[in-house]
Amino acid sequence: MEIWFKQIAAAIATGVEAGAALIIAYGAIEALAGSALAVIKGRSKSGMRKEVWLRFGVWLLLALEFELAADIVRSAIAPTWTDIGQLAAIGVIRTFLNHFLEKDLDNPYEPNEAHVERVRKSAIKE
Numbered sequence: 001m002e003i004w005f006k007q008i009a010a011a012i013a014t015g016v017e018a019g020a021a022l023i024i025a026y027g028a029i030e031a032l033a034g035s036a037l038a039v040i041k042g043r044s045k046s047g048m049r050k051e052v053w054l055r056f057g058v059w060l061l062l063a064l065e066f067e068l069a070a071d072i073v074r075s076a077i078a079p080t081w082t083d084i085g086q087l088a089a090i091g092v093i094r095t096f097l098n099h100f101l102e103k104d105l106d107n108p109y110e111p112n113e114a115h116v117e118r119v120r121k122s123a124i125k126e
Helices: 001-039 047-074 081-107 113-125
Strands: none
Touching: 047 081, 081 113
16 A cells, blocks of 8 residues: 555656646746847846846746655655655755745845945946
């Protein structure tokens, strides 16, 4: 019976991973199309590039959640300590990726220190 549940969990996890791959593919296609449109319209230097990046980041965040869910499903039935350790490592890595990507998405227009310094220097020269 346990083998049967593991097979079902593996099939579900594979389906969720396939969904994550489709999400990434859709986001990448949308980002490529948006980038091409920005270049064609001559707006590649403006906020359109940042908008494309933000939308792609949202798709990547969603896909990361799906991937973590697939890992949890895969190891849910009678996990070994090795499975638990691998899930923990994967969970930590994906959580860090998720955290920093989400942080970037929350404050996309917040200037970084290098940009502020360049603006300050150019203002002093004028």
